[in-house]
């Protein structure tokens with residue numbers, strides 16, 4: 001199928017509409033965090049691409065959020081025809097455009113679209129990335145097919161997904177504490193860890209025009225000053241709560257925030273002041 005990017009039309013089903021709402025509401029706390037995790041994540045995402053860097057022309061960053069990762073990838077690879085970031089959330093895309101300097105704006109563009117309807121011609125990119133997005137898409141197959149369509153036959157797609165749930169204290173903190181306090185939180189339709197094994201990534205590629213060429217585990221530790229600092233950066237606060245918390249009554253929310261801060265303090269004591277993030281970087285190559 002050949003796509004004219006000026007004519008791409010898309011409508012959102014209910015799963016995508018609520019996902020967009022979720023990320024539009026999450027943008028405030030997500031973008032307020034200092035972004036100290038981005039350099040480490042980008043360094044792992046780009047490992048071993050030195051040779052491709054020499055001949056890199058155009059790069060896609062899917063689920064780009066407010067563009068922190070997009071800009072870091074662009075600065076590292078310097079593709080001759082620029083970098084495009086795409087995100088479902090209009091609030092994220094507005095923030096990404098606002099945060100770009102004028103110089104950057106010439107080479108880095110941001111586009112509002114769902115992963116399954118990318119506003120680009122076939123074979124537009126030689127490299128594509130997706131940092132912490134693939135595992136939350138409602139339709140992984142449709143997204144992979146679409147990335148394959150816009151990627152050149154010799155291209156490469158790398159996606160960072162959550163790895164082992166039990167080693168990701170940073171994001172399991174709130175649901176674990178909520179469950180121990182008997183507080184019902186809204187949950188995603190399926191676990192955000194569902195792609196966290198090489199088997200799961202390989203199965204996701206079936207029928208998409210990609211094969212999984214590598215699944216590289218990465219374990220990261222991030223330092224925090226104390227439990228309150230960690231919670232603030234994860235949207236576990238009274239002032240700027242993540243949407244899952246915002247739906248709770250005031251007293252219940254306070255109870256959960258207090259519980260999370262206490263638990264984060266305990267975890268930080270046990271692990272020398274850090275919380276952990278277990279990731280898997282899937283590398284996909286177009287099938288021959």
Ligand SMILES: C[S@@+](CC[C@H](N)C(=O)[O-])C[C@H]1O[C@@H](n2cnc3c(N)ncnc32)[C@H](O)[C@@H]1O
Nearest residue numbers: 023063064065069087088089114115131132133
């Ligand atoms: C965890 S954030 C990651 C943001 C960014 N990659 C980063 O590294 O900071 C996940 C992003 O995926 C986006 N997203 C979720 N579902 C999407 C979809 N179907 N198509 C495009 N973007 C999507 C959200 O709007 C959100 O900005």
